[in-house]
Amino acid sequence: MFKLIKKLLLFAPILLGMIFVSYRVDPSGLFWGAGFERMASEYMLQGIYIDGYERLDGRALNEVYAKNVPQAPQILVNGSSRSMMIDTSFTTGEKTFYNAANIGGDIYDFFTSYYIFSKEGKEPEIFVMGLDAWLFNDYEESYDKRSNKELYYEFIGEELGFENTSYVADNPLDKYTALLDPSYFQGSVKYYFKDKSTEVQPEPVPREAIYEQTEVIKAPDGSVIYDKDFRTRPQELADHDALLTANTESILRLYGFEEISPEYKAQFEAFIQYLQAKDIQIIFFLPAYHPIVYNKITERNDLYHCVPELEAYLRQTAEKYGIQVAGSYDPARSGLTNEDFLDGVHLRQDSIRKVLPVLG
Amino acid sequence: MLFNSVSFLIFFPIVVMGYFIIPEKLKNHWLLIASYYFYMSWQPVYALLILFSTVTTFYCAVLIDKAKNEKQKKLFLAVNIIVNIAILGYFKYFNFIVDSLLAVFPSLGIARNNNLLAVVGISFYTFQSLGYSIDVYRGKVEREKDFLTYALFVSFFPQLVAGPIERSVNLLPQLHKTHKFEYDRVTDGLVLMAWGFFKKLVISDGAALIVNTVFNDVTKYTGIQLVMATFLFAFQIYCDFSGYSDIAIGAANVMGFKLMRNFRHPYFSQSVVEFWRNWHISLSGWFMDYVYFPLGGSRKGKIRTYINLMVTFLVSGLWHGASWNFVIWGGINGLYNVLHRVIFGKKEAQLRRMKKAGQTLPKTNPVIAAVKAAVTFVLIDFTWIFFRANTLTDAVYVLQNMFSDVSLLFTSGYLATALETIGYYANNGTAIMVCIVLMFAVELWEGKCELVDRINRCAKPVRWLFYYAVVLLILFFGYFGQSQFIYFQF
Numbered sequence: 070m071f072k073l074i075k076k077l078l079l080f081a082p083i084l085l086g087m088i089f090v091s092y093r094v095d096p097s098g099l100f101w102g103a104g105f106e107r108m109a110s111e112y113m114l115q116g117i118y119i120d121g122y123e124r125l126d127g128r129a130l131n132e133v134y135a136k137n138v139p140q141a142p143q144i145l146v147n148g149s150s151r152s153m154m155i156d157t158s159f160t161t162g163e164k165t166f167y168n169a170a171n172i173g174g175d176i177y178d179f180f181t182s183y184y185i186f187s188k189e190g191k192e193p194e195i196f197v198m199g200l201d202a203w204l205f206n207d208y209e210e211s212y213d214k215r216s217n218k219e220l221y222y223e224f225i226g227e228e229l230g231f232e233n234t235s236y237v238a239d240n241p242l243d244k245y246t247a248l249l250d251p252s253y254f255q256g257s258v259k260y261y262f263k264d265k266s267t268e269v270q271p272e273p274v275p276r277e278a279i280y281e282q283t284e285v286i287k288a289p290d291g292s293v294i295y296d297k298d299f300r301t302r303p304q305e306l307a308d309h310d311a312l313l314t315a316n317t318e319s320i321l322r323l324y325g326f327e328e329i330s331p332e333y334k335a336q337f338e339a340f341i342q343y344l345q346a347k348d349i350q351i352i353f354f355l356p357a358y359h360p361i362v363y364n365k366i367t368e369r370n371d372l373y374h375c376v377p378e379l380e381a382y383l384r385q386t387a388e389k390y391g392i393q394v395a396g397s398y399d400p401a402r403s404g405l406t407n408e409d410f411l412d413g414v415h416l417r418q419d420s421i422r423k424v425l426p427v428l429g
Numbered sequence: 430m431l432f433n434s435v436s437f438l439i440f441f442p443i444v445v446m447g448y449f450i451i452p453e454k455l456k457n458h459w460l461l462i463a464s465y466y467f468y469m470s471w472q473p474v475y476a477l478l479i480l481f482s483t484v485t486t487f488y489c490a491v492l493i494d495k496a497k498n499e500k501q502k503k504l505f506l507a508v509n510i511i512v513n514i515a516i517l518g519y520f521k522y523f524n525f526i527v528d529s530l531l532a533v534f535p536s537l538g539i540a541r542n543n544n545l546l547a548v549v550g551i552s553f554y555t556f557q558s559l560g561y562s563i564d565v566y567r568g569k570v571e572r573e574k575d576f577l578t579y580a581l582f583v584s585f586f587p588q589l590v591a592g593p594i595e596r597s598v599n600l601l602p603q604l605h606k607t608h609k610f611e612y613d614r615v616t617d618g619l620v621l622m623a624w625g626f627f628k629k630l631v632i633s634d635g636a637a638l639i640v641n642t643v644f645n646d647v648t649k650y651t652g653i654q655l656v657m658a659t660f661l662f663a664f665q666i667y668c669d670f671s672g673y674s675d676i677a678i679g680a681a682n683v684m685g686f687k688l689m690r691n692f693r694h695p696y697f698s699q700s701v702v703e704f705w706r707n708w709h710i711s712l713s714g715w716f717m718d719y720v721y722f723p724l725g726g727s728r729k730g731k732i733r734t735y736i737n738l739m740v741t742f743l744v745s746g747l748w749h750g751a752s753w754n755f756v757i758w759g760g761i762n763g764l765y766n767v768l769h770r771v772i773f774g775k776k777e778a779q780l781r782r783m784k785k786a787g788q789t790l791p792k793t794n795p796v797i798a799a800v801k802a803a804v805t806f807v808l809i810d811f812t813w814i815f816f817r818a819n820t821l822t823d824a825v826y827v828l829q830n831m832f833s834d835v836s837l838l839f840t841s842g843y844l845a846t847a848l849e850t851i852g853y854y855a856n857n858g859t860a861i862m863v864c865i866v867l868m869f870a871v872e873l874w875e876g877k878c879e880l881v882d883r884i885n886r887c888a889k890p891v892r893w894l895f896y897y898a899v900v901l902l903i904l905f906f907g908y909f910g911q912s913q914f915i916y917f918q919f
Contacts, residue, residue, distance in 0.1 A: 070449075072612055079893070083900055252909045 087254045091247065094257035098129075099244045106130040109271040110137055113289040121271040122285040122293065127171045128178065128215055132185050134167070134291070141191030142167035144428050146291075147182040148199015149174035151356035154418040155197065156292035161429035164194065168291035173213035176204045176333055177221035180340065184224040195350045195428060200383060201322075202376045202398060205333050208325030229339045299411060307410050311359035314413030319372065320362060321414055326375045329382060341390050351392045353383055354425060357400040359410040366398075396424035430470040432676045433629060433909075440467065441680065444586075448684050449610045457581050457604060460684075464586035471549050478516065479554055483583045485512045486558040487576055490565045494572040506566045510559060517555045520548045525751030550590030552748055554583050556715055561597040563719055570597045578604050587680040591673045593691040593711035600686070608685025617881040618682030620896070624871075624880060625675030627899050628668035630907035631864050636665040638856040638908070640817070647823045652834030653844060654851045655827050662817045663810045664865050667696065670709065690879070694872045696809075699793070699801035700773070701765040704809055712748075716741050734770065739763040749816070754824060758815040765808060860906050867902075 095101045106126055110133040112119045143164035146155050152170040160166050169182040183196065203211040225231040247253040271287075279286050279294055286294040294300075314320060344351055358366065366373040380398050387394045397403050400410075409420035430436045444463040451459050469476050489509035496502040524541040531537060561582070564570040573579040582601050588594075643650045643658035650658070674691035681688045691711050698704035705713050721741040727734040739760070746759015783790060793801075818824035837843045848854065875883045884892055 070610060073615060076616070080896075080900060083897070083904065087904060250909070251904055251907060254904065255906075255909075258905065 087251070088248045090261075091250075091254045091257045094261045096256045096260035097247075097253075098133075099247055101133070103129050103133070105271065106133050109287065110134045112271060112273055113287070113291070114138060116289045118274040118276060118279050118289065118294075119271040119287050120274050120282065120284055122287050125271070125287065126215070128181075128217060130287075131169045131171070131182060131291070135169075135185040135189050135191060138167070138191065140165065141186060141193060143194045144197065145183065145186060145193035145195070146170055146197040146199060146354075147174065147179060148197075148354065148356070149178075149201050150293075151201060151415055152197075152199030152354060153293045154295070154416075154421060155199075155354075155425065156288055156418075157290045159422065159425060159428050161427055164429040166290050166428070170199055170291075171213070171216070173215065174199070174201070175211060175213045175216050177216035177218050178213065179204055180224050180336070181217050181220045183344075184220060184228070187228075192347060193349060195352065196344060197352045197354055197425075197428065199354050199356060201356060202379050203322035203326070205329045205337075205379055206323060206326040206375070207330040207333065208327075210324050211322045211326070225336055225339075229336060229343060231336060231339070295411070300417075302411070304408060307359075307412055308361065308407055311361040311407075311410065311413035314359070315362045315365035320358075320365065323373055323376065326373070329375055329379050334382070338386065341386070341392070345390065351390075352426070352428075353387055353392055353394045355380060355383065355394065355396040355398055356414070356421075357396055357403055357405050357409075357416060357424070358398055359413045360400050360405075360407055362413045363399055363401075393426070395426060396421075430467050432673065432680075433626065433634075436470065445683055448608075453607055456608070457578055460586075461577055461581045461584065464581065464584040464589060467586040468550070468584060468589055472546065474546065475548055478520070478548055478551065479584055480580075482513055482516060482555060482558055483580050485509060486562050486583070487573070487579045490562050490572040490579075493562065493566050502566055506562060509562045513555050513559055517551055520545060520551055522747075522751045529753075553592050553594055554589060556594050556712075556748075557597075558583055560594070560715060560719060561601075564597050570601065573597075573601055585681070585686075587677040587686075588688055591670070591677070592709070593674055593677065593689050594715050595688060595711070596714075599689060603686050606685075611685070613885075614685060615683050617885070618679040618684075620881050620884060621679030621682060622676045623679075623896070623899050623903075625672040625677075625679060626907070627864075627903050628672030628675065628868065630672075630903055630909070632861060632868065633665045633668035633672055634908035635857055635861040635864075635906060636661040636668070639852050639858060639861075640665050642852050644817050644819065644823070644827075647818070647826050650851065651830045652832065653838060653847050655831045657848065657851065657853065659810055659814055659817075659827065659831070661861070662813050663696070663806070664861075666813065666816070667692075668868070694875075696806055696869075697802055697872065698805050699798055700769055700805055701762065701808055702769050704805055705762070705766070712745070716745055720744055731770075735767045738766045738770070742766065753821055754815045754818060757821070757824075758812050761812045761815065765812075857906055864902060864906065 092100055096104075098104065098107065101107050103126065105121070105124060106129040109119055109121070109125055109130055113134060114137060144160055144166045146152055146166075146168040148170040150170070150172045152174075153168060153172075155168055155170075157166045167186075169186070171178045171182065174182070179198070183193075186193065274282060274286055279288075280297065280300075282294070282296055283298065284296050286296075288294060318324070341351060357363070366376050376398055384394055386392070400406070403424045405416070405420060405423065409416055409423070411417055430440060440463075444460070447459055447463075448456055465476055468479060486509055489505050489512075492505040493502050493509075496505060523545060524543075527539050527541045530539065531541075561570070561573075561579075565572045573582065578601070581604055582595075582597065585595075585600070640658050640662045643654055644662070647655070671692040678688045678690070689711055691709060693707040693710065695704050695708040698707055721737055724737040724740060725733055726737060729737075740763075742759045742763030743756060744759070746755045746757070746762070749755045749758070780790060814827050815821075815824045818827060834843075834847070848858065852858075871880070884895055887895070
């Protein structure tokens, strides 16, 4: 019997070779993240700006980045595209920084953009919460298809202690079974030899040219620089956009916002307590609406009463937990005018600077 | 539980280790439990059917053995045959018979039973049981006295669901012997299993991806695409079934059991008759012994011989599946055999006489032998169209359109596009072709001995080169989607 086992061990190099190839090539991104995002993350970790933003899965990129960044970003930002322009220039420069905001960031992203770092043992010291009003709207249209619901359930269940019957914890060892799967090995070999010349890959953008680009640029700190045309568009266009936003059937993701979700309120407060227990400093950032849009919000109280109510709730909560609040959904409250906006919902970078304190 | 499943990878080593560890008197009990577990992993209810067939056959054999006269013996044999055929007939042929009757007499007032279980391996164990009872009746084998041993004979897991259909005279005595761990025998078994996995996972399952693309929607394809699918099906079915047989024989060998050889390089056969001597040997032999010879074989004149051949092949066709396609497939093969007898009968009889008299037989020119093998392959592959096509209409479509694009074949890019459309390149078609050539090379190298004997005669580095090559080919080109073995449905 031992002789047989000894002979069978002679096949071990094949098994080890298979595991090595599958792990290194990793065509599905189980261990190193998806190809495009993996490459984007590699550039960002080298301090390089990249293009190809439209093709980038921001959520996947954040996960890969969280895995591979050697140290925790000391300042972490979350939120939606409305918070994405917050970059390292908002800090004192003494602390490391990462902007993990996602396009269309919803309540799931709100929690998971923190959790992906926390899971890797990379806790921030300061957490800037980009609090879009729709986060507390539990109407189905307020969610983004791209957000990671499973990860959200994992976080609120395992970390915040909320019971959820639909969540089944993943076996952390599951992905390692792929290393013993010959199909995964075959996929790795195919992928390795595949002609990748036609594949779209993120391209580095020279630092001196980042403000001259005709497409959106992803910065190494996770923030984005919108394309030149958008940033330099005439004010009339920005106001026109705001008018369109205000006159749509429902302002961005606020449809059906009849009540501030009690469920999300409870989770939100539990999250605050959870972060404070870890000595993480929290800052609430409330991105303002364009004055035209906000006027509509106040005019149509029947549709949008939850927006001012939410701001009141957030301010009360901030007071209760000793949290600093930056900005307001109401632009007038922060002294913002039409000129501070790129469209109906996005502030200019310098206008964000008017409301957000220096971080760090 | 499929041989090509993770479950079997866990199940088999546990069964083998348990078999060699437990006391001698419990070994058969252990194998019986393992075999029933193996079978019940498809559908637990299957166990009831096989148990019923086992109990019936066992006690009918007891009654045959104890019968006072020939008449009683015949009666008990008939009871056993009727019961077993009735079970097989009901589960396998009921709907086919109903459909066929309704096609002719639509107002007959009968209905098919759509809830009928498709019982895996029922044709195999039913034939094995029938063979046993007939052998007891003929006095060729002593009836088994121990019920559990007999139950193991019927359900022995390596060959339970797709053969080889073992003869009681071969397997039953082995179930009474002591089997200890023997390094050489275990490695021989493992090598044969690896070779079976290579045939199944690399060639058969690889070819199946292309074959199924075409045959599951034949009217979308034409000309060379139909030819390629038909050509590849010949290897799909051969490697599927002979691969299963190799795994079964190898698995039994690991535990010390020697099962009969089921394939002997059938595609090297120089005539259709020779092909049937080398293809699914255990079934062909079963039909010869229990159908063809009892019908009179070739002893009752030419016409009766031809009729007996046709009947045997038609029944064989029906055994393969409850569909007219299989009946036609059997019929064409029967016709081939009859024509062969008509054309070459005298010459072959003369060669047999020479052989009997110890005279040297004239050597066949290798080129002529190759041409004969190629012609035989084409004839057999023609019949596979009926075997594989989903319906008779599909088979006719394939035959009508196989050569419709001959004039286009040499048009630039036509062939490549035609092959691309059937997934030839996406599914490693060229690698499959190379592996088919490799398999043939190994079969040529084997010659008249068995694969493991041939390998064992080689120097150590050559042996290990072979082992590594087989494992690496499986790893690189094997299909791991756990496809069923084709013969399970029979």
